[in-house]
Amino acid sequence: MAKVRVYELAKELGLESKQVLATLKDMGEFVRSASSTIEAPVVRRLRDRLDSDGSASDGKKAEDKSAAKKAAPKPKAGSAPTKRASSAGGSAPASAKPSDAAPKPGPKPGVAPGTRAPRPGPRVPRVPGTPGTPRSASQPVTRTTPKPGPAVPKPGPKPPAAPMSEKPAEKKPAENTPKPSAAPKPTPPTGARPTAPKPGPAPKPAPRPGGPRPRPGTPRPGNNPFAPSQGMGTQNRRPRPEGGRPERGGDRPGGPRPQAPAARGGGPRPGGGSPSGIPRPNPAMMPKQSAVGGPARGGRGGGRGRPGGGRGPGGGPGGPPPFGPPGGGGGRGRRGGTQGAFGRGGGPRRGRKSKRQKRQEFDQMEAPSIGGVRVRKGDGQTVRMRRGASLADFAEKIGVDPASLVQVLFHLGEMVTANQSINDETLQLLGAELNYDIQVVSPEDEERELLERFDLEFGENEGDEDDLMPRPAVVTVMGHVDHGKTRLLDALRHSNVQAKEAGGITQTIGAYQVETEVDDEDRTITFIDTPGHEAFTAMRARGAKSTDIAVLVVAADDGAMPQTIEALNHATAADVPVVVAVNKVDKPTADPAKVRGQLTEYGLVPEEYGGDTMFVDVSATKGEGLDELLEAIVLTADAALELQANPEMDAQGVAIEAHLDKGRGPVATVLVQRGTLHVGDSIVAGPAHGRVRALINDVGESVEAAEPSMPVQVLGLTSVPGAGDAFMVVPDDRTARQIADQREARKRAAAQAAGARRKTLDQLFEQLEKGETEELLLILKGDGAGSVEALEEALMKIEVSEEVSLRVIDRGVGAITETNVSLAAASGAVILGFNVRAQGKATEMADRENVDIRYYSVIYRAIEEIEAALKGMLKPIYEEKQLGQAEVREIFKSSKVGTIAGCMVTSGIMRRNAKARLLRDGVVVTETEIGSLRREKDDVTEVRDGFECGLTLGSFNDIKHGDIIETYEMVEKPRD
Numbered sequence: 001m002a003k004v005r006v007y008e009l010a011k012e013l014g015l016e017s018k019q020v021l022a023t024l025k026d027m028g029e030f031v032r033s034a035s036s037t038i039e040a041p042v043v044r045r046l047r048d049r050l051d052s053d054g055s056a057s058d059g060k061k062a063e064d065k066s067a068a069k070k071a072a073p074k075p076k077a078g079s080a081p082t083k084r085a086s087s088a089g090g091s092a093p094a095s096a097k098p099s100d101a102a103p104k105p106g107p108k109p110g111v112a113p114g115t116r117a118p119r120p121g122p123r124v125p126r127v128p129g130t131p132g133t134p135r136s137a138s139q140p141v142t143r144t145t146p147k148p149g150p151a152v153p154k155p156g157p158k159p160p161a162a163p164m165s166e167k168p169a170e171k172k173p174a175e176n177t178p179k180p181s182a183a184p185k186p187t188p189p190t191g192a193r194p195t196a197p198k199p200g201p202a203p204k205p206a207p208r209p210g211g212p213r214p215r216p217g218t219p220r221p222g223n224n225p226f227a228p229s230q231g232m233g234t235q236n237r238r239p240r241p242e243g244g245r246p247e248r249g250g251d252r253p254g255g256p257r258p259q260a261p262a263a264r265g266g267g268p269r270p271g272g273g274s275p276s277g278i279p280r281p282n283p284a285m286m287p288k289q290s291a292v293g294g295p296a297r298g299g300r301g302g303g304r305g306r307p308g309g310g311r312g313p314g315g316g317p318g319g320p321p322p323f324g325p326p327g328g329g330g331g332r333g334r335r336g337g338t339q340g341a342f343g344r345g346g347g348p349r350r351g352r353k354s355k356r357q358k359r360q361e362f363d364q365m366e367a368p369s370i371g372g373v374r375v376r377k378g379d380g381q382t383v384r385m386r387r388g389a390s391l392a393d394f395a396e397k398i399g400v401d402p403a404s405l406v407q408v409l410f411h412l413g414e415m416v417t418a419n420q421s422i423n424d425e426t427l428q429l430l431g432a433e434l435n436y437d438i439q440v441v442s443p444e445d446e447e448r449e450l451l452e453r454f455d456l457e458f459g460e461n462e463g464d465e466d467d468l469m470p471r472p473a474v475v476t477v478m479g480h481v482d483h484g485k486t487r488l489l490d491a492l493r494h495s496n497v498q499a500k501e502a503g504g505i506t507q508t509i510g511a512y513q514v515e516t517e518v519d520d521e522d523r524t525i526t527f528i529d530t531p532g533h534e535a536f537t538a539m540r541a542r543g544a545k546s547t548d549i550a551v552l553v554v555a556a557d558d559g560a561m562p563q564t565i566e567a568l569n570h571a572t573a574a575d576v577p578v579v580v581a582v583n584k585v586d587k588p589t590a591d592p593a594k595v596r597g598q599l600t601e602y603g604l605v606p607e608e609y610g611g612d613t614m615f616v617d618v619s620a621t622k623g624e625g626l627d628e629l630l631e632a633i634v635l636t637a638d639a640a641l642e643l644q645a646n647p648e649m650d651a652q653g654v655a656i657e658a659h660l661d662k663g664r665g666p667v668a669t670v671l672v673q674r675g676t677l678h679v680g681d682s683i684v685a686g687p688a689h690g691r692v693r694a695l696i697n698d699v700g701e702s703v704e705a706a707e708p709s710m711p712v713q714v715l716g717l718t719s720v721p722g723a724g725d726a727f728m729v730v731p732d733d734r735t736a737r738q739i740a741d742q743r744e745a746r747k748r749a750a751a752q753a754a755g756a757r758r759k760t761l762d763q764l765f766e767q768l769e770k771g772e773t774e775e776l777l778l779i780l781k782g783d784g785a786g787s788v789e790a791l792e793e794a795l796m797k798i799e800v801s802e803e804v805s806l807r808v809i810d811r812g813v814g815a816i817t818e819t820n821v822s823l824a825a826a827s828g829a830v831i832l833g834f835n836v837r838a839q840g841k842a843t844e845m846a847d848r849e850n851v852d853i854r855y856y857s858v859i860y861r862a863i864e865e866i867e868a869a870l871k872g873m874l875k876p877i878y879e880e881k882q883l884g885q886a887e888v889r890e891i892f893k894s895s896k897v898g899t900i901a902g903c904m905v906t907s908g909i910m911r912r913n914a915k916a917r918l919l920r921d922g923v924v925v926t927e928t929e930i931g932s933l934r935r936e937k938d939d940v941t942e943v944r945d946g947f948e949c950g951l952t953l954g955s956f957n958d959i960k961h962g963d964i965i966e967t968y969e970m971v972e973k974p975r976d
């Protein structure tokens with residue numbers, strides 16, 4: 001047997017489609033709409049069901065009823081309700097399923113009847129000719145059908161629901177009165193409406209011709225909160241009009257409504273909005289009801305919300321077997337009912353929303369509000385963040401919108417953009433606020449993890465004892481400026497590095513090896529010469545870490561100085577043994593004993609005093625004490641250290657200095673700490689990588705390999721590594737590149753985080769109040785990575801005022817290029833060239849673009865100039881300087897110039913156009929300026945004390961006898 005559509009079957013059976021749908025639902029069959037097809041077996045069962053119910057309109061029953069349309073309504077109502085009602089326990093049940101009804105009573109007593117009734121109501125109006133009665137009948141039926149339009153017409157043709165209606169009809173109520181609902185109610189006898197409440201209503205029904213709208217009285221209470229907002233709501237309302245709202249009433253032909261209201265109003269549906277509305281599908285209600293009814297979702301089964309299906313109302317609450325269980329047809333009924341029936345479209349919309357929105361709403365409910373921003377909080381779980389991560393990174397890890405984090409931070413007083421790197425404290429603050437345990441991964445850990453990903457390890461693991469071989473001690477020479485470090489090293493290796501230094505200060509780190517003989521044994525010592533200026537503190541600190549022994553140079557004539565102590569602290573922190581070289585002992589003012597005494601206070605006790613620190617008196621210029629110094633170094637190393645390394649492994653070490661050589665490209669001076677570095681090795685040094693093209697030792701010779709503790713220049717890198725960056729040999733170029741790339745990215749983020757000068761809101765507002773803030777932007781270019789780094793560090797320490805600050809927007813090794821100039825031009829930055837010059841057309845371009853390039857070869861000169869420049873950016877400070885005072889003795893009125901004050905200058909001078917303030921009884925009345933100034937009849941520029949004058953105060957005319965006029969000027973005050 002071919003599939004048949006519901007409406008076809010309904011027609012065949014002489015029923016309303018909705019009735020058929022309702023019955024199907026009752027049978028547990030899910031049929032979406034009247035146009036849906038149903039299988040033959042289902043049709044058979046349906047027929048059986050209808051037959052057994054007797055409701056089936058045996059075909060034409062309907063026709064018979066045609067006359068009784070009105071009755072029909074009730075029946076329908078009844079029927080429909082029945083199902084629903086059943087759940088609701090409405091009266092309807094009586095008709096359709098008495099049994100059901102009975103049980104249901106509890107649920108929505110009044111509802112059922114009433115509910116249905118209402119439905120009709122609405123439609124009624126449309127029903128043309130039919131006065132109340134007919135409509136009611138039809139309506140109920142129609143109602144299911146939703147479509148307003150169609151509904152109207154249907155009334156006539158369609159006899160009310162056959163099955164359902166029939167019973168009710170029989171019950172007569174229907175017949176009497178058009179009110180279907182009314183009719184049903186009477187039925188209640190079945191006990192449907194246990195709730196008693198509506199006894200009254202039942203009777204009333206009769207009155208209501210237009211009665212259909214039964215629901216009036218009771219606003220569908222249970223209806224649901226949603227109703228209003230949804231399409232449904234509206235409809236519901238309509239029917240409701242208690243007492244038949246005029247509006248509708250008017251429309252309706254049947255005008256009768258009024259009565260209905262009363263009737264219904266009675267109170268049928270106590271609780272439930274849907275009572276009468278049986279038919280009315282209330283999408284909104286559905287959910288609720290189903291929920292109430294119990295089986296929340298199950299409802300679906302009932303038939304997705306087919307309107308007719310009694311989905312809504314009835315089903316809901318009571319949820320009697322048929323409808324109830326399933327969830328009451330409730331489920332989603334929106335589709336059927338809402339859409340079509342009410343033509344609102346609200347239904348579907350709602351449905352769509354619920355999926356997405358519900359989740360969002362749920363999330364939001366869960367999310368606490370921080371300063372008005374809702375962000376889901378954590379449960380204290382740990383979130384690992386790399387140093388310098390951005391809000392976007394954090395947001396991604398915790399699955400929230402970065403914008404919301406920006407807002408949260410804003411409320412916490414930090415203004416940060418989503419992609420900006422944030423510092424550790426801010427990250428922690430945010431984490432604490434959102435209840436996450438933030439673990440900022442240190443660069444060291446990050447580095448370790450990075451290498452682990454490539455199965456590499458940088459460290460001391462050099463294999464077994466057998467693999468280890470003695471290696472030279474690596475020594476760092478430290479000390480106060482000009483105490484003779486360079487000269488001493490120079491003396492030790494018989495070269496003259498010092499002469500090449502500009503400004504007399506060591507600018508770069510050099511490393512050299514010196515041979516000596518101790519106890520008839522040849523020993524090699526590697527020296528790292530660190531710069532002495534304070535600006536190089538960072539490099540010196542690194543130097544201390546990469547060395548075995550520190551030689552502290554102290555001038556015998558000067559004694560321990562601040563940087564001597566600082567250097568000592570670095571050595572101590574690095575747990576490096578110290579050998580003190582008391583230099584310049586050749587000087588007449590030299591006092592080596594004093595130096596020993598001073599350093600004793602800092603924990604360096606000379607051996608001769610019973611301590612374990614070796615002090616050696618030397619004279620770098622005269623070459624005295626050098627052998628003793630070397631011997632002291634070797635002895636100290638032998639005594640305190642076990643200097644060994646595995647020369648067989650892949651080389652690892654540290655880059656001491658690097659620069660960009662015009663002819664050779666990036667050149668890095670590295671110190672091999674373990675393993676042996678060979679030409680041809682793939683290496684990665686910080687963010688630089690490459691393959692070793694050549695190795696050059698400290699005396700400029702090309703070598704094939706560099707063993708532990710040997711300083712060597714490496715050629716072949718693709719870029720310039722930073723001073724202090726670790727280097728290591730890796731399996732292949734690809735690995736080297738990948739590691740370098742990741743380090744580069746990390747470095748960028750970290751630099752951004754460190755460099756970003758975040759201002760709190762308070763600070764910002766403070767500065768805004770003071771006026772615009774100024775920032776000096778710089779681009780640094782130098783001959784070596786160490787120099788550039790040192791310069792930047794020194795510059796960043798300059799503190800002139802809160803109002804001005806400086807920021808390095810770019811830095812690099814090598815000549816100043818056109819790229820640098822164009823960046824400077826675009827950003828308004830100044831370029832500082834340290835031991836480098838503009839290259840090619842960069843100078844020309846700088847002139848054209850008006851870019852300021854400054855060249856330096858001595859670091860502190862750069863610092864001085866930048867400091868001066870920053871001071872120059874400060875806004876001038878003005879202070880008030882009083883000019884004089886005059887007393888008003890006469891007042892003259894002039895139609896041309898206003899009020900003229902005849903004054904006696906009591907002190908100083910009155911000057912034309914000078915700033916002035918008028919004082920009355922010691923109170924400033926106005927701040928203005930002297931307008932015209934006359935002495936006798938002549939205009940003058942100023943009048944001195946002891947003289948009378950006439951003056952005007954701008955447009956201020958409220959001058960009185962006895963007022964004091966004070967003049968002053970603002971004078972720029974020099975800054976400190």
Ligand SMILES: Nc1nc2c(ncn2[C@@H]2O[C@H](COP(=O)(O)OP(=O)(O)OP(=O)(O)O)[C@@H](O)[C@H]2O)c(=O)[nH]1
Nearest residue numbers: 481482483484485486487505506532584619620621
């Ligand atoms: N009389 C005397 N003068 C010395 C001796 N050693 C160094 N000088 C002088 O001290 C001055 C500074 O020497 P440098 O070697 O440049 O000192 P430094 O510690 O390397 O200085 P910076 O590079 O600025 O840190 C130079 O004029 C040297 O000639 C010494 O043993 N005796």
